[in-house]
Amino acid sequence: MQKLVIASRESVLAMWQAQHIQARLQQLYPDMDISILGMTTQGDQILDKTLSKIGGKGLFVKELEQALLEGRAHLAVHSIKDVPMVLPEGFVLAAIGEREDPYDAFVCNQYQSLAELPAGAVVGTSSLRREAQIRAQYPNLEVQPLRGNVQTRLRKLDEGQYDAIILAAAGLKRLGLQERIANLLTPQESLPAAGQGALGIETLAEAKEVQDLLIPLNHAQTAACITAERALARALNGSCQVPLAAFATEEDGILTLHGLVAHPDGSMVLTAQAQAPVAYADALGRAVAKKLAQDGAEDLIAAVLNSESA
Numbered sequence: 001m002q003k004l005v006i007a008s009r010e011s012v013l014a015m016w017q018a019q020h021i022q023a024r025l026q027q028l029y030p031d032m033d034i035s036i037l038g039m040t041t042q043g044d045q046i047l048d049k050t051l052s053k054i055g056g057k058g059l060f061v062k063e064l065e066q067a068l069l070e071g072r073a074h075l076a077v078h079s080i081k082d083v084p085m086v087l088p089e090g091f092v093l094a095a096i097g098e099r100e101d102p103y104d105a106f107v108c109n110q111y112q113s114l115a116e117l118p119a120g121a122v123v124g125t126s127s128l129r130r131e132a133q134i135r136a137q138y139p140n141l142e143v144q145p146l147r148g149n150v151q152t153r154l155r156k157l158d159e160g161q162y163d164a165i166i167l168a169a170a171g172l173k174r175l176g177l178q179e180r181i182a183n184l185l186t187p188q189e190s191l192p193a194a195g196q197g198a199l200g201i202e203t204l205a206e207a208k209e210v211q212d213l214l215i216p217l218n219h220a221q222t223a224a225c226i227t228a229e230r231a232l233a234r235a236l237n238g239s240c241q242v243p244l245a246a247f248a249t250e251e252d253g254i255l256t257l258h259g260l261v262a263h264p265d266g267s268m269v270l271t272a273q274a275q276a277p278v279a280y281a282d283a284l285g286r287a288v289a290k291k292l293a294q295d296g297a298e299d300l301i302a303a304v305l306n307s308e309s310a
């Protein structure tokens, strides 16, 4: 192929990620003409509602998939965290890039940790997963919705609308804003979302030639972790509506996967974990999901979904 077009959202973070992939590809294929097609998605436009209320993750990827379908782009670069657990027919994840820091970051101008915040302090996050875990451990704190891109969220903190906010460490680090991180939340405080910190590259299922070009960008250990995390979320019908976390690590070919499902108000938190060789990543995800289901996760999810539609 002579020419490759990368579809990306236009946020500063998305563009950084697309440029990162562009640079890696240009190094591998110096003679190829590689460009980026920036586009705005519904997820970027609707900023006054929480994601769970406007239909979830798909809103960040649909327009990019449409560009692939219409041949305006050959690959789409996503934060894998924003990619729905089940792709529409005809699309595949062709490569998963090496993971950045997977943890959530505590961002605050006065305090060093959630534990130090005074009672009644306002913590900004629109992630139900973060909200539920904070409420469960710090019932004296107030959690308020916070949307917009990373820069917007930091501005709202600096203007005093919040005492602290929680953001993915990966986004801040990629944007050179790591000095804004007061502390990383431990996985015990806030278990990360499935895929947090990793990039996914999506193509049409039929685009074999493009997929071959992307093989060197796939990071095997990260891909195994992400496969396990996404299998867990998929098995529990992972949507943005229910607080759900899935975090895998790999050591010497063995994956350790932690899963968590919670009630948004923090009144109930279920956790489970298991280990398996990397070759069984998908089965591991389903196994941890099954443990959670046996502990009552499906009832919890049904109760949360019911109360929302009521």
Ligand SMILES: NCc1[nH]cc(CCC(=O)O)c1CC(=O)O
Pocket: 079, 080, 081, 082, 166, 167, 168, 169, 170, 171, 195, 196, 197, 198, 199
């Ligand atoms: N929800 C939006 C989103 N999608 C990916 C990232 C950060 C980068 C990543 O996790 O790869 C963020 C921002 C955040 O959660 O703070």
